[in-house]
Amino acid sequence: MAHSPLEQFQIKPIAEFSIGGIDASFTNSSAWMVAVVVAITFFLVGGMRKAALVPGRWQAMVEVFYDFVAGMVKENVGREGKAYFPFIFTLFMFILGCNLAGMLPYSFTVTSHIIVNFGMAIVVFLGVTLIGFIKHGAGFLRLFAPSGVPVWLLPLLVVIEVISYCTRPISLSVRLFANMLAGHIMMKVFAGFIISMSAVGLAGYLGAVVPFTVNVLLTGLEILVACLQAYVFTILTCIYLNDAMHPSH
Amino acid sequence: MAEAQDAHTTETEAAVAAPQEAVADAHDAAVEAHTEVSQEGGLPQLNIGTYEEQLVWLFLTFVVLYLIVSRMALPRVTKVLEEREEKIAADLDAAEVQKREAEEVKAAYEAALAEARAKAQAVMVEAKAEMAAEIAKVQADLDAKLGEKTDAAEKRIAAAxxxxxxxxxxxxxxxxxxxVTKLAGEEADDKAVAAAVKAALETAKGA
Incomplete structure (x- = not known):
């Protein structure tokens, strides 16, 4: 167990307490969530402290994130999506922050825990469904019956559509979870190889160059995956939101 | 990791000190229960016992971040971007206005130039016409004077x-x-001589 690659995912309580019967213990996971929020706040507020007409480097970076998410919302949801932009921006920054924080040595990856991802995914799912029904009432159900489909095919298709709709929160959360889990396990496994090989002797010491090289490359790949999965989570949220806004295909 | 090791050491300790005291047993049992929960199913992610606290802190941190983002960070960026857009639009408008003004000035300049050119042309034509008229007048005067002189001279010649x-x-x-007197020796008749001379002169003139 000492060098298990799963050890990095352990939740370790820092201060155990509960509020109104709910376990609200402050753990390493909570600590990293707080750290990520602080870092994002520092990045955003610090970058905009001057709010100059001609942006400096820091402000330009903040604007790049803003433009990136705003473009995503505009392209996938349209102008009506503007009201949900702050939420989607928060979602993107939070997931990206947690993913990237997980790349720091000795850190903890908040998004490697399925429950955290599922928590966000279920909020997105319920929120989108609610928005759909509020905006279109029963008309939202048209989402499950695409136009231009033969009538005899409809019963089958509606069932399939409903199932695929209901699995959205699961696929959304599992995708991020699996990516984070697999990547971090792989990195830990190869790091373990380096340690155990270099303990053997000179030959092992030289041979450890191989897993070391692999780990360097994996680090690059994992940073890419961290960004990509934050993007995927966000853009799927946008697409689901678009379904709620415009249910007719 | 720390927990697991703790569990491990306490377990071995407990094993060594097994027959000693019931308190140690109770402690051991408590630790075991805790580790059992945390290691259930192998993956720490599947340990349902940690879900509550994670969700609570996810909710808290996410709401705080959402409030910061939506109340503080994004409005500033939006404001800056809008200001920039407005400034660019205003600058473009100003440039458009100035361009139009420049074009107007250019048109006015060209009109003035054309007018000046036309005026110059007219002046030139007028001057030419004036000059021609004067030349003609002078010529006519000269001609008239010369004619008069010629006439006078002719008259004088005719008179002479x-x-x-x-x-x-x-x-x-x-x-x-x-x-006739010398040749004939007698006095010639004046009248006859005059008539003869006249006739001779007439014929000479006629020839």
Whole structure:
């Protein structure tokens, strides 16, 4: 167990307490969530402290994130999506922050825990469904019956559509979870190889160059995956939101 | 990791000190229960016992971040971007206005130039016409003067000629009478001589 690659995912309580019967213990996971929020706040507020007409480097970076998410919302949801932009921006920054924080040595990856991802995914799912029904009432159900489909095919298709709709929160959360889990396990496994090989002797010491090289490359790949999965989570949220806004295909 | 090791050491300790005291047993049992929960199913992610606290802290941190983002960070960025857009639009408008003004000025300049050119042309034409008229007038004056002079000269010549003719007639008559007197030896008839001379002169003139 000492060098298990799963050890990095352990939740370790820092201060155990509960509020109104709910376990609200402050753990390493909570600590990293707080750290990520602080870092994002520092990045955003610090970058905009001057709010100059001609942006400096820091402000330009903040604007790049803003433009990136705003473009995503505009392209996938349209102008009506503007009201949900702050939420989607928060979602993107939070997931990206947690993913990237997980790349720091000795850190903890908040998004490697399925429950955290599922928590966000279920909020997105319920929120989108609610928005759909509020905006279109029963008309939202048209989402499950695409136009231009033969009538005899409809019963089958509606069932399939409903199932695929209901699995959205699961696929959304599992995708991020699996990516984070697999990547971090792989990195830990190869790091373990380096340690155990270099303990053997000179030959092992030289041979450890191989897993070391692999780990360097994996680090690059994992940073890419961290960004990509934050993007995927966000853009799927946008697409689901678009379904709620415009249910007719 | 720390927990697991703790569990491990306490377990071995417990094993060593097994027959000692019931308190140690109770402690051991408590630790075991805790580790059992945390290691259930192998993956720490599947340990349902940690879900509650994670969700609580996810909710808290996410809401705080959402409030910061939506109340503080994004409005500032939006404001800056809008200001920039407005500034660019205003600058473009100003540039458009100035361009139009420049075009107006250019058109005015070209019109003025054309007018000046036309005026110059007109002045030139006028001057030419004036000059031509003056030349014509001078020419006419000169012609008239020359004509007058010629006429006068001609008249004078004619008068002189007539005078000369008249005096020739007298002289011829006198000479003829003298010649007739000398040749015939007698006094010539004045009237006949005059008539003869006149006739001769007439024929000479006619020839």
């Amino acid at each position: 000629k007539a005078e000369a003719m008249a005096s020739i007639e007298g002289v011829a008559t006198d000479v003829t009478r003298e010649i």
